[in-house]
Structure formats: C-alpha cells, structure tokens
Amino acid sequence: MRNVVGILLDRKTYLGIQSKQTGYEQIDLYNQAAEKLGIHPFYMCLQHTSGNSVLGLCFENKRYRLIRLPIPKVIHNRAMSLSPLLHRNLNLLASSSRVFNRRNRYDKLFIHKLLHTKESLRIHLPTTLAYSRKHMLEAMGRFSDFFVKPTNSSLGEGIIKLSKQDHETWRLFWSNHQPRVVSRDKALAFIQEKVGNQCYLIQQAIMLATYRNRPYDLRVSVQRGDKGIWQVSGIAGKVAAHNRQVTNLGKGGEAKRCEELFRESGFQPDLMKEAIDKVSLRIAEYLGKRLPEMADVGLDVGVDLLGHIWLIEVNGRDQRYEFKKLNMEDTFYRTYETPLVYAKYLLNK
Numbered sequence: 001m002r003n004v005v006g007i008l009l010d011r012k013t014y015l016g017i018q019s020k021q022t023g024y025e026q027i028d029l030y031n032q033a034a035e036k037l038g039i040h041p042f043y044m045c046l047q048h049t050s051g052n053s054v055l056g057l058c059f060e061n062k063r064y065r066l067i068r069l070p071i072p073k074v075i076h077n078r079a080m081s082l083s084p085l086l087h088r089n090l091n092l093l094a095s096s097s098r099v100f101n102r103r104n105r106y107d108k109l110f111i112h113k114l115l116h117t118k119e120s121l122r123i124h125l126p127t128t129l130a131y132s133r134k135h136m137l138e139a140m141g142r143f144s145d146f147f148v149k150p151t152n153s154s155l156g157e158g159i160i161k162l163s164k165q166d167h168e169t170w171r172l173f174w175s176n177h178q179p180r181v182v183s184r185d186k187a188l189a190f191i192q193e194k195v196g197n198q199c200y201l202i203q204q205a206i207m208l209a210t211y212r213n214r215p216y217d218l219r220v221s222v223q224r225g226d227k228g229i230w231q232v233s234g235i236a237g238k239v240a241a242h243n244r245q246v247t248n249l250g251k252g253g254e255a256k257r258c259e260e261l262f263r264e265s266g267f268q269p270d271l272m273k274e275a276i277d278k279v280s281l282r283i284a285e286y287l288g289k290r291l292p293e294m295a296d297v298g299l300d301v302g303v304d305l306l307g308h309i310w311l312i313e314v315n316g317r318d319q320r321y322e323f324k325k326l327n328m329e330d331t332f333y334r335t336y337e338t339p340l341v342y343a344k345y346l347l348n349k
C-alpha cells in the first residue's frame, strides 16, 4: 500500500476507534483529511508493534480493516502515556520511521530556558525561576503577584497564586478554595508542603485582560503544514471561572471566541489576532529549529491589560477541543488536516 501515514494513539483511544469512543481525539477528521489528500491513515498503538511491522487499523472505502503492515515511513504521534517499555517501542519505531511530535511532553522550565536564549522573544516571556526557597524570597521581593506551578503538564492542577496584600501578608489562591490571607512565613510553609519533592517553577503573573472581570488567555494552535512551514491554524479564548485564577476548561474555564474577548477589552480584534499570529509563529519557528521533531503545539498566550502579548506555556499535544466547543468547525478540521499535510510532504520528500 502506498502513501501510508501512521497515526500513533494511546491504546485506549486506539481500542475505541471502531466503537467511536476515542475521547477528545476526532478520528473521523483524520479520515476525512486523508481522503482529501490521497493518503491512507493507519491507526496504531505502541503495544502492537513488533520488529519491523505493526498491527493496526487501516481506513479504506469507509471501513476499518485490521492488518499488519511494515512500519510506516511517516508517523504522526498523538500518544502520550508512555511506560518505559512503550518508550522503548517508540524509540524503535523512530529508528526506521520519521515520527513527528515523537516527544510531546516538555518540562515548562526547559522550554522557558530554550526560548530565553533568543533575545527577541524575551519580551514575551514572563520572568520564570526554578522553585526553591531562595527564589521564593526573591519573587516575594520582586513581584506583587506570581504563580507557583508544576513544571510538567498539569491541566491546571497544583497551581498556586500569591498576591501581595500589604508588605506583611499575602493572598494565597489554591485550587477552588476561597483565597486565604497569610503571613509571608505561612505562605512559604504552605507552598513548600504542596510542592513536596515535585518539580515546580515560580512565574511572574501576567495581569491578564479580563472579560466581565474574569481573566482570559488564548489557546493558539501552531502547526507545520506543507513544506514543513509553520502556520497558525486557530486561536480560541479561555475565560477563567468567577474568582478563579486559571482558565483551564477542566477548572471551570469557559471557551469563548477571541474576537468577542478582544472587543470587550477594547482591543481591535483583527489587529490583535494578527499580532498574536506573528508572535506565536516566531515562538514555534524558533522551537522547531531547536527541537526538529516538534510539529504541532498549542500555545497558551496571554494578553495583558495594555495589550502586550505573553507566552504562558507550550503544550506538546494540543487537544484542540476549544475549537470544537466553540463550533469552529473549519478551524477544528484544519487542526487535524494540517499535520497530515505535513505528513504527506514528508512522505514525498
């Protein structure tokens, strides 16, 4: 079979394909895009690879067929939960195939440091420090508001925010609890207990623009497409729930069209979108140079009250669901098609 593109999924997603229980992964859209592009999608998971072949599901003539195929030359990785054994299988696959987004989980501090080496991007990076008692004291001296966050993906979990109340006390925001006003030492002790021996970072808080008094940020999908060129596939807004400091949809955040948010904050929607496109592209292009297998990222981008653009974090496996929630069907489709356009380019290269 020619023009086969592997789509590597977590096992649970893979097993749900025929019963259409694939969680956030919208397999139909890969099928639709593949048909349009004249390629064959071959769904696979790392549990079913052996030697130089893989048992997987091929979609042809509107039906799935379970077949064993040689390892596809190009594979779009969407799998995330990897045990050491699966990791080994992934590395084996990558030794005979071009697996893009092979790595899709990055330490936030690592990404920050990498971007920080590019001087022209620094104005978009909030000051970020590794968590330590020394850096906590430094942050308390330098910032009136800052976040303490796990350095690996967390879906809004484990995030703490501190806001200076007066020079003796801090307001501490944690999970969905009411904020507490505590002394400096109490704040330090509380945070140290939450951090334990996990890896955390400290980050200057951006005074995010608000929608009806609720802070918002943006999810920007940036992907490689034809000829490997990066493009912005879509922008969606996420508004924090009342009295919350994080916009994650899993934490009560609400998806909103960015145009509506920008208008409400007094920004010109078209100009702001253009500015966000430009910054997001520069970020992705730079990351792509340093991490060549990176081809699909979801940036969390904040705009402050003055309209300055800030990068909050980079997600290596964007779930793209804000677009679905907002019924942005063309955009949602594009986030599935673009990686396959890239895959086709790699196949023919």
Ligand SMILES: Nc1ncnc2c1ncn2[C@@H]1O[C@H](COP(=O)(O)OP(=O)(O)OP(=O)(O)O)[C@@H](O)[C@H]1O
Pocket (backbone or CB within 6 Å): 126, 147, 149, 152, 153, 154, 155, 156, 157, 159, 203, 204, 205, 206, 207, 208, 216, 217, 245, 246, 247, 248, 300, 302, 312, 313, 314, 315
């Ligand atoms: N420095 C910051 N300034 C303002 N808001 C922030 C900052 N850091 C985090 N937030 C808020 O908290 C949310 C979650 O933070 P972040 O995106 O860094 O972690 P996460 O979503 O838990 O990680 P992941 O998306 O990888 O699971 C952001 O979308 C934003 O609303």
Ligand SMILES: [Mg+2]
Pocket (backbone or CB within 6 Å): 156, 300, 313
């Ligand atoms: Mg995030």
